[in-house]
Amino acid sequence: MNLLGIWLARFRxxxxxxxxxxxSPLEAAPDSGLDDLKTRLNHWSQFWSSxxxxxxxxxxxxxxxERLGRWMERCFGQHVRSSLPGAxxxxxxxxxxxxxTAFLGRRATRELSRRILQDI
Amino acid sequence: MPRLVxxxxxxxxxxxALGMIAxxxxxxxxxxxxxxxxxxxxxxLFFLVMTLMEFCLAIVCRSWFDSDEPMRLAWGMIAGxxxxxxxxxxLRAASDGHLPWGNWHLLSRPFGGLFASLSQLAMVVxxxxxxxxxxxxxxxxxxxxxxxxxVGALTPGDQALLVLVVAFSVSQLYINVPxxxxxxxxxxxxxxxxxxxxxxxxVEGILVRRxxxxxxQGLVAKCWGMFVLGIVVTSAGDAAIWASSHGLLSDSMTxxxxxxxxxxxxxxxxxxAYQFAAxxxxxxxxxxxxxxx
Numbered sequence: 001m002n003l004l005g006i007w008l009a010r011f012r013x014x015x016x017x018x019x020x021x022x023x024s025p026l027e028a029a030p031d032s033g034l035d036d037l038k039t040r041l042n043h044w045s046q047f048w049s050s051x052x053x054x055x056x057x058x059x060x061x062x063x064x065x066e067r068l069g070r071w072m073e074r075c076f077g078q079h080v081r082s083s084l085p086g087a088x089x090x091x092x093x094x095x096x097x098x099x100x101t102a103f104l105g106r107r108a109t110r111e112l113s114r115r116i117l118q119d120i
Numbered sequence: 121m122p123r124l125v126x127x128x129x130x131x132x133x134x135x136x137a138l139g140m141i142a143x144x145x146x147x148x149x150x151x152x153x154x155x156x157x158x159x160x161x162x163x164x165l166f167f168l169v170m171t172l173m174e175f176c177l178a179i180v181c182r183s184w185f186d187s188d189e190p191m192r193l194a195w196g197m198i199a200g201x202x203x204x205x206x207x208x209x210x211l212r213a214a215s216d217g218h219l220p221w222g223n224w225h226l227l228s229r230p231f232g233g234l235f236a237s238l239s240q241l242a243m244v245v246x247x248x249x250x251x252x253x254x255x256x257x258x259x260x261x262x263x264x265x266x267x268x269x270x271v272g273a274l275t276p277g278d279q280a281l282l283v284l285v286v287a288f289s290v291s292q293l294y295i296n297v298p299x300x301x302x303x304x305x306x307x308x309x310x311x312x313x314x315x316x317x318x319x320x321x322x323v324e325g326i327l328v329r330r331x332x333x334x335x336x337q338g339l340v341a342k343c344w345g346m347f348v349l350g351i352v353v354t355s356a357g358d359a360a361i362w363a364s365s366h367g368l369l370s371d372s373m374t375x376x377x378x379x380x381x382x383x384x385x386x387x388x389x390x391x392x393a394y395q396f397a398a399x400x401x402x403x404x405x406x407x408x409x410x411x412x413x
Contacts, residue, residue, distance in 0.1 A: 072338075073338060074338055074339065074398075074401065075338050075339055075340050075398050075401070075402070076335045076336065076338040076339075076340050076341055077332075077335035077337050078336035079334060080270075080334075080335045080341075099268050100402075101189075102190070102191065103191065103264075103398075104402050105185040105191065105399065106185075107184060108399045111402060111403050112403075115402075
């Protein structure tokens with residue numbers, strides 16, 4: 001039993017040996033790639049939540065909000081906006097996705113999102 | 121109006137137009153020949169078509185939700201309700217000898233005497249069993265609507281209606297419970313569940329109606345609105361049967377009240393048709409990228 005325990009401990013140590021740093025897959029990305037990713041994420045999070053601080057995307061956001069509003073009206077009704085969370089602010093993907101997913105299903109909501117965002 | 125919903129209501133209109141010809145014949149001659157023929161042949165056919173359509177559409181709607189989505193269970197239950205109604209209509213048609221293979225009426229007491237007749241089994245399957253499925257499905261939907269705070273506050277009129285419905289259920293229990301000492305068949309006892317289940321459906325219908333009013337006139341709102349219409353019309357049909365059995369309706373009014381069940385069948389079939397339209401609208405193939413809007 002003791003021999004087996006010693007052997008297992010050696011086996012684990014040999015398996016869990018850290019990989020050499022030079023082969024690490026988590027090397028720092030080039031600054032340009034990171035900036036690009038950051039820009040994209042910021043861009044999509046602005047569409048998602050409509051909490052826009054800059055005016056650069058306001059037109060596109062307006063289009064998304066209009067399209068969302070039209071789809072919500074077609075699917076649910078003209079008064080549904082008032083019952084969404086944050087009803088006073090502009091309608092957004094974040095506020096509408098849960099209700100659309102609940103009543104139309106995940107797959108239909110995904111396709112609907114693609115339709116709404118297709119040329120933006 | 122979505123194409124399928126339009127088809128359902130056109131079918132209903134044509135069916136009722138034929139039915140009205142039979143009814144006018146009855147009013148003019150006082151004979152039941154045309155009415156009998158209509159309710160013997162076209163009536164069951166209409167029920168079969170509507171329940172089959174409702175079942176197929178509900179199954180399609182269910183398949184569009186993933187297994188971990190709560191609406192999948194709701195649509196599964198609604199499909200179960202439609203299937204029970206379809207099975208009830210088929211059993212009824214078979215027991216009445218409407219189908220070519222419908223010689224089952226020769227079975228005097230099916231399933232070891234648990235049911236008084238095949239017709240009673242048909243009523244249990246198409247009535248309380250179907251209602252139980254629908255009640256579970258609508259309960260699930262109400263839970264989801266409540267989660268999104270879509271269920272509006274009840275008005276005094278709603279509250280008065282709820283009190284009336286509960287009072288009616290209690291009164292029916294008061295009438296039926298003493299009859300237990302007479303050892304009724306299982307089928308008879310299950311049929312006693314019709315009124316409490318219909319009351320439960322009405323309560324759910326009142327709550328769903330509030331949601332529909334709060335949402336507006338969208339496809340999903342109309343879907344649930346159609347269930348409410350179906351439940352209300354079923355209750356009206358039930359009330360007409362009660363009034364007729366107590367001699368409160370004339371022969372002509374009784375005959376007219378039979379048509380109400382076709383409206384209920386069309387309303388129940390329209391509900392999944394609206395949901396089908398909403399989902400297929402969202403899932404339609406992406407159009408080529410073009411101008412915005």
